[in-house]
Amino acid sequence: MKWIQHHLLWLVLNLLALAVMSVLLWYCFVGENVFRRYYSFTVVTSGRWAIRYLLICLMMTPLNTLFGWRYAIKLRKSAGLWAFAFAALHFSIYLSKVKLFWFDRPIPGIPTALGLFSLCIMTMLALTSMRDSMRWLGKWWKPLHRLVYAAGVLAIIHAMLEAPNTRVKDYDPDVFIEAVVYLAVLCVLLAVRIPLVRSYLAGWRDKARVAH
Numbered sequence: 001m002k003w004i005q006h007h008l009l010w011l012v013l014n015l016l017a018l019a020v021m022s023v024l025l026w027y028c029f030v031g032e033n034v035f036r037r038y039y040s041f042t043v044v045t046s047g048r049w050a051i052r053y054l055l056i057c058l059m060m061t062p063l064n065t066l067f068g069w070r071y072a073i074k075l076r077k078s079a080g081l082w083a084f085a086f087a088a089l090h091f092s093i094y095l096s097k098v099k100l101f102w103f104d105r106p107i108p109g110i111p112t113a114l115g116l117f118s119l120c121i122m123t124m125l126a127l128t129s130m131r132d133s134m135r136w137l138g139k140w141w142k143p144l145h146r147l148v149y150a151a152g153v154l155a156i157i158h159a160m161l162e163a164p165n166t167r168v169k170d171y172d173p174d175v176f177i178e179a180v181v182y183l184a185v186l187c188v189l190l191a192v193r194i195p196l197v198r199s200y201l202a203g204w205r206d207k208a209r210v211a212h
Contacts, residue, residue, distance in 0.1 A: 013056070013075055017082040020049055024089060040171035042093050047115075047159060050086035051182050053079045054122075054152050055189070062192045077129055080148070084126040087119050087155070111161035118154035121147050149190060156183045 024042055031038025060076035063069045094112075125145055127133070134141045156179055162168055163176035191197050 014078055037171055040167045044172055046086050046090035050083050050090055051155050053083035055185055057083055058189045084122040087122050091119050111158050114154045115158035118151045121151040152186050
């Protein structure tokens with residue numbers, strides 16, 4: 001019971017992702033024969049949750065650095081790996097339908113290329129997320145994992161460019177607005193990394209602690 005109380009947020013984060021992933025996989029296996037718009041649902045939903053978990057991952061370090069919430073670091077890795085899992089599923093569903101690498105198909109467009117670059121970055125970060133990789137990469141590990149911000153930018157721009165797509169727009173016309181909100185959140189997270197902004201927030205945090 002104490003373990004559950006201590007790891008409650010970690011459990012919520014992972015169980016939520018597991019529930020969403022289970023629904024998506026179920027739709028992938030049975031949806032084509034049962035639901036008319038299963039493809040739009042699985043593609044949009046998997047991409048949506050990939051971005052959401054990527055943003056959750058990016059929030060953890062500022063929460064620890066600026067507000068002293070050390071438990072956030074324990075959530076960062078899980079959120080990042082789930083973001084990769086949703087992104088991989090998103091691309092797999094797309095690939096199964098579009099058959100991107102058939103030789104008689106045209107070269108992928110810019111939106112698809114941006115999404116693929118984002119997935120490549122997340123794949124690289126997922127493969128180097130273990131402690132052994134940290135020791136092996138040494139001083140290069142942190143610079144490499146800062147590419148997660150690039151993955152976020154590419155993924156959100158990919159979503160914004162895909163929003164006018166007929167299948168996406170017919171299924172959910174608010175995808176573009178949602179992507180703009182995600183971009184705004186990402187911009188805030190990037191701004192927090194600016195030394196001047198970080199110093200100001202750290203000073204505000206120290207003053208708030210003294211006041212209490």
